[in-house]
Amino acid sequence: MIALVFSMVWARRGQALVVALLAMFGVAAAVAAPAYLRAADRATASGQVETAAAEDLAIAVRAYQSDPRTVKPGADLVGPDLERNGSVLLGMPGFDYVYSVEYPTIGVEPSISYATRFVYRQDACEHLVMTAGRCLIGEADIILPEATGRRLELAPGDSIQLRAAVRVVPRGEPPFYAPVGVHKQFLVAGFYRVPDPRNVYWGTHAYFAPSSGLPPGANEPAFVGSATLHAMDRGAVEAGLDAYPRAGALDVDNLPAVRDGLVAMQAGATSLGGGVEMRSELPALLDRIDSGRDAGHRIVPVLAVALVLLACLTIFLAVGYGTEGRRPELAVVALRGARWGQRWWLATGENLVAILIGAVLGCLAGQLLVNAFSAYRFPGVGADPGLDSLRWAPVAAGAAVLTALLAERRQIATPVAELLRRAPSVPTSARAIAVEAVVVILAGVAVVQLTDDLRGVGTAAAALVLVAGSLVAARLLIPLATLLGRRALRRSRIGVALAGFQLSRRPGAVRLFALLTAAVAVIGYAASAVDVAARGRVDESVLGTGAQRVIELGPTGRPNLLAAVRAVDPEGKFAMAAMRLPKDPAAPTVVAVDTTRLATVAAWPSGAPAVESITRALHPAAAPPVDVDGAKVAFDITADGFRPGKAVAVSVVLSPRDGGNDEIVELGVLRDGRQTYGQTVPACAKGCTLNSVRIVGGTGTLDVSGHITVHKLTGGAPGNGVPGDVLTDPSRWRASEGGEIGRSADGLRIDVTSLNGLPSGMFVQPAAAPDPLPVATAGIGALPTIEGLDSRPVRVSVAAALPAVPGAGAPAVLTDLTYADALATDGAASSNALVWLNSSAPADIVDQLAAHGVTVTADVRASQVRARLDTQGPAIALWFYVIVAVLAAALAAGALILAASVDRDRRVEDLSALRGQGLSRAALRQATLWTYPVLIAVAVVAGLGVALLGWWLTGWALPLAGLTPPAIPLAGWPRPVTIGATALATLLMLAGVAVLAGRRTLRRIR
Template identity: 50%
Template sequence: MTGLVLAMVWRRRGQAVTLALLALLAVAAAVAAPAYLIAADRAVAAGQIATAAPGELGVSIAASLDARAGADPDAPPPVDFTTVGAALVDLPGFDYVYAAEYPAVGIEPTLEFASRMVFRQRVCDHLRIRAGRCPAGEGELLLGERTAARLGLRPGDPVTLTGARFNDDPRAPGYLPAAIPQRLTVVGTYAVRDAGEAYWGTHGYFTATPGRGPGEPVFTIMATVRAMDHPGTDVSIDGTAGAAVLDVDRLGELRAGVERLRETAGKLGSAVQLSTGLPGLLDRIDAGRAAARQLVPVLAVPLVLLACFSIFLAVGYGAEGRQNELAVVALRGARWWTRWWLATGESLVAVLAGALLGCLAGQLLVNAVAANRFPGVGVDPGWSSLRYAPLAAVAALLAAVAAQRRQLLSPVSTLLRRTPARRGRRVLITEAVVVVLAVVAGIQLAVSNGSLTGLGLFAPALLILAFALVASRLLVPVVTGAAARALHRGRPGTALAGFQLSRRPGAERLFALLVATVGVAGYAACAVDTAARGRDVEAVLGTGAARVLDVGPVYRQQLLAAVRAVDPHGDFAMAVSRLPSGGPSIPGGLAVDSTRLAVVADWPDDAPTARSVAGRLRPDTAEPPPVLSGTDVSVVATTSGLGAGKRLRISLALTSVQGRGDTEVQLGELQPGRRTYQQRVPVCQGGCRLNGIGLTAVGTALGITGRVVINELGSVNPVADAVPAERLREPGRWRMPRNGRLSADPAGLRIDVDASGGLSAAAWVQPVDTPWPLPAAHAGPLPPGAVLTGLDANPLPVVPIAGLPAVPVLGRHATLVDLEYADRVAVDAAQAQLPQVWLNDRAPADIVDRLSAQGLTVTGDHRAALTARRLHVQGPALALWFHVLAAGLAVLLGAGALVLAAAVDRGRRVEDLSALRIQGLGRGAAGRAALWTYAILVFAATLVGLLVALGAWALTGWTLPLAGLTPPDLPLPAWPRPGVVAGACGAVAALLFLVALATGRDLRDRIESKTVNGRNG
């Protein structure tokens, strides 16, 4: 009996090979999913490691050692750094750097700042020696080139340094000498090669200090550190992970080692600090892997279901073609097992052979994809990738048996029928169950807020299958009606093609399969394109510009002046500062140099143009800001009406017009009558812009009222640069938002103070040199009359001028104002909050050096291209390549089922159409009936499959974790581009259409051959 089954396989070897290929694809799909996940796990780890920040690839242990410890016998024993270093013994494979530092005074002209005396192993390998040489002996120093230029020091100059300690008295902050002075020699000057290099750790050696320019330590050797007297030393060991430690197969060991290191450092007490970004990196790798494990099954499940459905369809078609043979077996009274084996053996042999080959094919397919998409990572093949292969093989065999249940159970009379019976009640029940499961899965997704767990994980697969089955139910009436109309219009070829489909129950199942094939491919296209567009938005709009440089502490006007000096024409650079948030109802925002907004910033889609927004953020003003030219500022004021015990202090908020910084100058307590108040302000050398006149209560008195008239405002020398008297006499050219009112006075600007609650904070009088309220663009709600938090943390009234879908970097609930105007209305004389320089792709390669020459210190460098690269190696992006693979396998399954269906139908259709040809049917009509039967099916399935893909995406696409691990609050796209989805479905349709035409041509040739033979016979 087995020999007979094998003979049947050989006799219909074309069908057997096609069925084996379908089984191969089914098992290959089941093997490919876990194999791909293994490869993706490795690729996620490798990608995150390759794009990690330097601080995420190392560890640092630091401690403070008291050089004079031991003087107090009752004090706890000092921390021995050899003990700290011993904590790293259990963490091998790192490149360790020892460092020590302490503060010293003597080089800087003031005790407000101290020099950082630093020893760091192999430091000269990471510096550029600009003049002189690297320290080699005790007492030799290496200065930063800008520090040396500022202090007028050159190689060979002697200096005297004294170990110092910080004075924490708030009345006199700074450093105090606390050791024996030491005479040392400058032997060279340096510039840092790369301040962000992993070698420097997280010590912030090159962070700028306001008023001193870029931070530059004084480097020396360990002998000098030990020989020089100083109160204490901060020591550290920085370890950078080597390639062996970061191997993707050893990440578990690395995590365990870091945890042991934490425990060891914790036992040493609070005197030892451990810092490392490795746990965050490892957590990000785990999160990426988890996202991949969610995304891969989304199309792996429908792919396996599609494979089983294609086997069910193919075997069912084959069984219908062999009904006459099975009827003869049943008529002869064969025993049930003989009948069962003869009915199913041919299909089971082919399915089993294909399943065995599918195990190897699935792994090889993933190997090929991984070699192309994850070069150098490898897939780590193992038996675990085959864990679902037996289940897939069993499912394929069960599908083959289920497809032949009617031939196994039907009586001989049914098997001898030429026209198969329509689908019965069991089929309807099965389809209803699928639809119900799809509905339940969709509801679970909705109520679980898109959690891809439980039945929700199968929602895309069930919805695609349910939509396809429902659509197939509509095929017969639609095709029958179209065929009837074609017949009435005298187009017999088209009519015959339609009737062929409407008379074959198998055509409905084939149509459902083709719809699901196009649906899977279309859904994959939706996911891949939506994710790609989302990553672009995250990289571009989330960064703000092609390149963004973080800047060390700097005043806002200094930032503006430095950027404008580097880019005077506004071609490539823009100064940016952060606008503080005032809580959930008062969004934060960006203050930008809007004159460069349109040139530099990346701008959201569906927003007014950046140029139009920039113009409205910075309208022209009639009043220029008042400028005081000299360093000795002077105010002449007449005070009256202050009650007993009520005293006021006057101050000025000034900003250097040459980028020297901001300051609030205290001029003293106001005295009754007309008095002159003066103060020297070094920052005003070259001129200062007046931001405001402040009045503050002395003490805590309440109910302060009184009158102050500003008679004169300017510089002592030259007096000619004072604020014009006519400007002082016009209150409309000034504003006082709170605690008083302004009015005209022949003697100057009259200020009537009225502060019932006191003046713990200054009441400010400001020149009207900016629009008021300040124009602001906004994303999210911002009603008219809104008040934001200004750069000085004071209330800032704004008027909305444009609504945006998102503010670059900050997202969908933020604001945008002009930096210079916002700085003019600020009176805090404080540094910029999160200062940055945004650059477009035309910025020169030496932009960091140019900014440094203007006194800015770059502390961070963010590039949209690097952000995009990081997003491309995260779990969601890597997992989506499986969707492309699944779409390809789905198309092969659909094509294979189409070929097998055509092969089974071929014999009967040749008989029917050749008989009609002999009876007078035209050659053209017969040819069209042969060519277009399956072509029409493919065309209809493509249109319906496209709708199915879009419907499934609308219901489930929002649940997929496509936007990376920590998506920003940006308007990420929810839908793919129509052309991409249409193109993907069109490509699938083109392939299936070619298969349909090829089978139709073969059928047409056979019909003509048999027709000629019939007429000749």
């Protein structure tokens, strides 16, 4: 009997090969999913490490040691000694450690307002490039930055003196450095350049960070050796121990040990006592890796389940088709009195052998497919194959065998008379409808379960929806095909009628349509997920950044920021000044931008009002600013009504129009009567704008009230004064709490009513900005005030609503930087200044900005953010959907080939007979070549409809943006062009297979 079965396999080896291949695809899908997850885990960890910043990888331990000369002889240092006791911190597996010490010194720089960073760092010479001289050898050697050597005109071999220093901050005066040790003579051994300042070796010390207001190289370290460090007479120092990973230390298999090492290292730092601080962003990096892996483990199984179900449907179709082709053979076996077991074995043995062979090949093919794809998509990472990938292979193989038995059960149980019919009856029984209803109900239950989480039954929700939708569509095929066939017959379109009747009279055609629809639905669902996720990553990288490129600046004044940007881009083609307002943690993010350039530079969210309308709403016309031109600023003021001991002091904030930080001009305490108060302000030689006038009472003084009249405000040069009509027009001014603007024909009258409870005093400002300040909000309802640039509340009016604010998302607020600055009163430099750039920015934009008085501290590009997102778990997991789409197309093509091969002999007989009875060649071609292509065309349309239905019901649950999606609106539906391209590609591929199969049939008809 076994020999007979093998003979049957060989006799129908073509069909057996197709069944084996289909089983191989099903088992390969079950093997590929866990194998791909393993590869995805490795790729996620590797990608996050490769795109991480140095501070994300390093672990920094800082120990602060007091001046050793204040300790009694024989006593320990006041503070932990990492050099002697740091061994308790050496617990990170796969990490290297670097010991360092630094403190400030003076003696070589011409000013004591800044110090030379005196640094010992273990193995520093290995990470430096010497541009002149040599690196450290002797006890008195020192190497200096290349820029410092040029600036101070030093050469290798020169001698310099340094001494330890301490920073002194006197009250009311600029800070400076004072000596705390004796001089030491040093030999300048050479000058260095740093090939990679961002190398993780340098840790988080910011040795080479740009410095604001310092000469070139002044902020960079002067490196010395260990012996020099101990020989130096010094005061307090900061010792450091930096740990950073070696290659492979953060591979996915090592992450649990790394976490345990972090815990041990923190315990060691705690054991050293006070004065030790441990800082690291590595836990956040590990959390991102775990989050990406978790997202991948949720995404991959969704279509893996769908692909396994599709493979089972394909095997059901293939076995059913093959068994239908053997109906006469099964009838003969039954007529000869074969026992029930023999009938089962002869009916199923051929397919079972093919399925078992295919299952074995599928175990190998699934892993090889993942290996090949990983080598292509994740080079250098590897798939790390293992037996764990085979854990679902027996389940898939068992499902394939069970599917084959179910497909053959009906034919074995069919009476002999029915088996001998050439046109078998179409199954429309209540049992078939009940089975399909059960699948639909299961799909509904799984969708409902998705409201909780994408786990358990919810994982199969998408697969069940796609299969259920395909079965419902197939249930509608028979009446539709019959109707079209009868209509074509009445119109004498014989070829079309024969094609329609072929579909309506053949039960296998119905199952084939269900399979093709399901395959197209899986492909469409995969394309939808990939497209939506890709668009989300683009939005997150561009809209989340704010623009194509964002440059972060060191502390600078708002007028200086605006002037610098307008100087490098006077026409507003590529650059825009921006700033994040000081943020209360409980308040939404506020982004202030130069709205006149908003349309040119900023990324704009889809679905938002036109950017031009937002610009008009946020930057309405306002009164012109009050200008003060000239370096000798003078105020002609009359003060009256202030009681003895209740005088007020006045200061003003002037903003240079051509760049530079705000100038705070102290006019001093006002005296009774009319007086002139003046200061020389060199920054206003080219013109300034009056920002605010501050009026403050004495410390602890209550019930301050009186009247101030500003008669004149001049800049020193003739004709440079503020026009009198500006001072006498109360509408051109506004006062804060504590006073009000009065009417006077002799100047600006300020009535101070009470300064009680106002430690900062009251402020008077020109009405050069609308009040309340217009803003656009995202994700916020009512908003009475925001925190201003000076941290004071600012009244606002909501002028427009946005889906998201560029660079902030939602909830967030967008407003105009010029007006926000005009409402600020502090005159202080801000540390949150930004320059947004579009793709047209010149390559040397950083140098251009630096030349205009701002310091660049970071350069963030949307392309870099996109690269990081592309290495996260969701993006990597979605590549599996590409594999699924290819396998689904292969399953559909295999089913088509099998159906055509099984039907070929009978169709050749039928059509040859009709041909002999006068069927035209044209009708014959239509009947032969149109049957399956028409079926495919309808299946593509129906399949994409099912895919979109499945996406609507389940796509929202996929963590395409990670487990913590950003606060920006992300795409929810695939683009029509993506769906259209998917439909066209699928139609061409499957129709091509069908046409080739039809041509082979046509050639056999005589």
